[in-house]
Amino acid sequence: MTLPADDEEQAPYRPPDYAARIDDRRVCPDCRNDPVHGSEGGWRPVSAFRLVTGKAAARYKDGRRYAAYCRHHENQRMREGIAAKRAAGIMPTDAQRERQRASNRRSDAKRRRTNKRREAEQRWKAKTSLEHQAAIRDRAHARYRDWAARPENREHRKAYRARWYREKVEREKVEREIAAGLHPSPSPSGGAKPESGNTRERENARTPDH
Structure with a gap:
């Protein structure tokens, strides 16, 4: 208009x-x-x-x-x-027709799947994957145990146990020195642990009186 x-x-x-x-x-x-x-x-x-x-x-x-x-x-x-x-x-x-109906039902179920259900399925898949990896590690340990039990691998097994024992002794020695105060204890952040107290008081304590 x-x-x-x-x-x-x-x-x-x-x-x-x-x-x-x-x-x-x-x-x-x-x-x-x-x-x-x-x-x-x-x-x-x-x-x-x-x-x-x-x-x-x-x-x-x-x-x-x-x-x-x-x-x-x-x-x-x-x-x-x-x-x-x-x-x-x-x-x-x-x-x-029955196969087509089954396919349609699967498609409808996929469309009805919410984000919450999808996240739960992802968590379940991650959990089962971790369980599978743990089972693989268990089988790997069993394979190494069987391999190390053979007579031809005896020297390799003895060298590995000796190296593991040396590292264990050194680690325990360092832990005892840290407990005795001979080494500064490492902070969780990885840096040196800051000293407590006032900065000027620490400087006066370090300077000898003449």
Whole structure:
């Protein structure tokens, strides 16, 4: 609707109303020659046509998202197509239908899966993976034990145990020295442990009196 103006050239452009662009009637091709369910020229109101929605609506122009045939002839064509497939023997069997239903159920279950359930499944998979790795480590220890028990690997086993014992003795010696105060105890952050007290008092305590 264009607003009145003194000068038509100066009037701003306004597109026509959207509802005015939608026709109230459409032509169904099958209604032209159908003596039972037909109409003059095949014209039918838009309410007799199925409104296309969803992703399929992108194939239609704006305001023209209606099926090509009315509901009556659309269903009739569908029944005729099913009858032709059944007569040709290309209809899916019961086993194929059951497999398709099972696939649809799995797809629906995937769509219904929430983030909380997905996170729980990820935690369960991580736990089972850790258990699997622990089992591998146990088997690896058993393999090394069997390998070390062989006579030809006796020298390697003795050298490994001697090295492990030396490292154990050195580690215990360092721990005893740290407990006796001979070494500064390492801080959790990895750096030197800061001294407590005032900085000036520490400097005065270090400087001898003359």
